[in-house]
Amino acid sequence: MKNLAKLPGKMSAGFGLSMIDRAVKEKMLGTRCKASDLKPVLDYFQQDGVVRCFYCEAPDPKRWDHLHPVSRGGDTMPGNLVPACPRCDDSKQDRDIEVWVASSSPHRPPPERLGVLLHKVEAYRKQFPYEAVEFSSRLSPSQLDTYLQFRAEIDALRRHLETFGMIKTKGATRARGAAPVQPRETT
Numbered sequence: 001m002k003n004l005a006k007l008p009g010k011m012s013a014g015f016g017l018s019m020i021d022r023a024v025k026e027k028m029l030g031t032r033c034k035a036s037d038l039k040p041v042l043d044y045f046q047q048d049g050v051v052r053c054f055y056c057e058a059p060d061p062k063r064w065d066h067l068h069p070v071s072r073g074g075d076t077m078p079g080n081l082v083p084a085c086p087r088c089d090d091s092k093q094d095r096d097i098e099v100w101v102a103s104s105s106p107h108r109p110p111p112e113r114l115g116v117l118l119h120k121v122e123a124y125r126k127q128f129p130y131e132a133v134e135f136s137s138r139l140s141p142s143q144l145d146t147y148l149q150f151r152a153e154i155d156a157l158r159r160h161l162e163t164f165g166m167i168k169t170k171g172a173t174r175a176r177g178a179a180p181v182q183p184r185e186t187t
């Protein structure tokens, strides 16, 4: 019974809102590969028949982590996906490896491991080229306008929920996937 969770998972309103934000972003521009496209990636990460967590090397990772997060314009594509254990995936959230390592999050990699991890990313992307581009830089002006309208509604709902104590007040911890996006300067 080791795979049964101790308790059913709990969904916070803040997490739900950041999932809406992420879904909108993914729908607007995220490129999504097929499962079969990940077969060569799995082969790449396999060593002696074992796939390990990209970050901590725990065997049998259960998830795919986006190196460049979906919330910041990352794609579900080879070169941006790495196998990860739930512990590392949950700890990293929507951050770059450097920011994660420098954070105080539990289960972050130790600072001395940063160089190894960045080197692993570089080697991986030599095999599976992928260029990380920030979300707002990938949108046309009209797409950005559409996104900002959705975002204003999500933010309004967040404030409403805060008022009723349904959600942690902003500033404590920013919800996963809800990094601010500024309107792009038009020159």
Ligand SMILES: [Zn+2]
Pocket (backbone or CB within 6 Å): 053, 054, 055, 056, 057, 058, 084, 085, 086, 087, 088, 089
């Ligand atoms: Zn791990």
